[in-house]
Amino acid sequence: MRASTSFTRPAFRDPRWHERLEFSCVTTREDLRASFVIDFLTNLDVADCWVAIDAGRSCPQTDFEFTDSQIHLPIDGSQLSNVRLSNGLTIEAAPALHHYTLEYLSVCGRVAARLEFRARTRAADQDFTFIGDAASSGDEGMAADDAAPGGRIDQPMHVTGELRIDDSFFTVDCHSNRSHEWGTTTSLPQPSASVDEMHFSDELTVYLDTREVRETWNSVEHAYVVRKGRIRAVKAAMAVYDTSDTGAGKVRYEITDDADDTYRISGSLTSTGQMISGPNELTAVRRIVADWNGRTALGFSTLVSDIREIQRRRRAHRHSPNSS
Template sequence: MAHGVHPPETDLLLPLPADGEQWDPHTIHTHYFGFSIPEAQIGAFLYVRYMPAVPLSHGGVCLFRGTDNVHVTDMEFLDYEVGMPWPQIDGNTIRTANGLQIEFLEPGRVARVTYTSNDGTTSLDVTQTAVTPLLARGHVMPGEELRHGLDGQGDVRPGGSEQVMHVTGELVLRGERFVVDCHAPRDRSWKQIRVERQGAVPVPPVGWSPMYFGPDLIFNQISFEAQDTGPAWEGVYQVPADRPSHHYAWVVRDGETHEITRVRRNVLEYDPDIFMAIRQEIEAEDETGHVYRFTGEAIATATIPAWPNASFHDSVFRWESQDGRVAHATYQEIWFDDYQRAMKDRFRVAAPQA
């Protein structure tokens, strides 16, 4: 089954309301880029969230190292602003007020991402070159699809894209220099209505797990833990038994893109402080009946401020395929307050008796 592909010009699609239009204030566009340096246990989260109805933006640079980043400010470097003005856009270049710059050298295929901190001790300069098509994605968060087109304004339909990139360049982290050479996903959304109202999205935690093992095996899915695994969300949410646990997944096998029809994600261990999955296994099946199995473990984790109304975490996972091949990539997970409270109860240690 052919997977939809977006045209290159969607990389620069950042519509604003026309004069007299009133868009839902929760309408967003996004650009996400990342990379990892596995041998140093470093992950990078580079993000711009555009809020066209206002218009404002927020985002910046999050660089984390190791697995002890419980609070946002624990990470190795943080320059992330909420309430920035609309970015400067000059041709194919987007620059935020805090200096994160995205230059689309070849829209749909090549992007250069740069940044230098105010004190000059931290900088990055990476070029990201596509190894997959600009695959079309409908939405990320469950519930967004129910709001597509509800604003009733503007000609641009909601959409999104994902693409795996070969990332090369350099990171200087508080004066320490690292070579960057990895494979990482990028993604974006445009004109999605991502509601922040409390209780608006009663859904279990969702996890995003892109993986690149080589040009013959590239896998990606976003799902909640399967119901038959005894998930941590059991008892917190009611999910119809016949509902698939994934809402978006694909695989590139031997150069061909296939739809994934079934995902079973089983979390084996949760971090006792930030509660995200740190050991898990995934079984998936594509539309031809081919089955894939992966096991993974986090080597770096962090709490990320991208969505302050939710608990959002990024990580670097070491994944292993069923034939023993290894991939390192981001694994991201998000959930809301009811699940957070349930996990606090689950991991709360009784105070010692006097």
């Protein structure tokens, strides 16, 4: 597993090379989900950063409570283990792969957070999470043909702390996934991808990264489960979606881990908001009310779609004989 303290900077100085960190948490009251995503364009010495908090279960509208999107923030002296950005976000590892302290104060002053991310298990690289005959040499969605190989690390975390929105304070005490990906971006159209995450208390955690094969069927490319305190590799997995254009609808999963335990999970999807998250990229955040063996969990699904593909489908629908 590669070092998790310093950036990788390919010698050819490819401007497409980037490293992405993602941290998230859910509050105990109202189930507000806060996501912190940083995309480091290391060979350009800048970073793009998105902070988003969805509106929570008490809000009847499909919207975000708060979003802040900043592009080309100077990296300055930031490293993977010590991030300090001018939008008010800092992340410090003590040590890396074990404990991270995240602090955030929005420029407008509306939102503040102090969160402690502690590892529940060891981190898992793409050789562990990849589902297939053999692990790939890099991350398929991020690598270009002539680029250095990419990769990823995922890690189950336990998150505690506090989130403030205006004059309201929210306690955080939840499980989550921390991800670190690296590789090169591509300008070619990409299939829709969905990252789904569910935590049935301490009994079971399920994490899946899928790519759309057809409109209702996704191929699960990376996954893990946490069962009985141990992270397990996944031998086979299936994800089937029955959703509308907004991403709302139904979903079912069937996952078999390396101990030959099989988990059949069904759930309903509700869209909580959409935002432009990159060039030709639309991100929809969805809540999953999931059921596994009579146990219920609140999960989250992040659907990333290529806007060009969305336009193609809408154009085809508009010209179909059955369209109104």
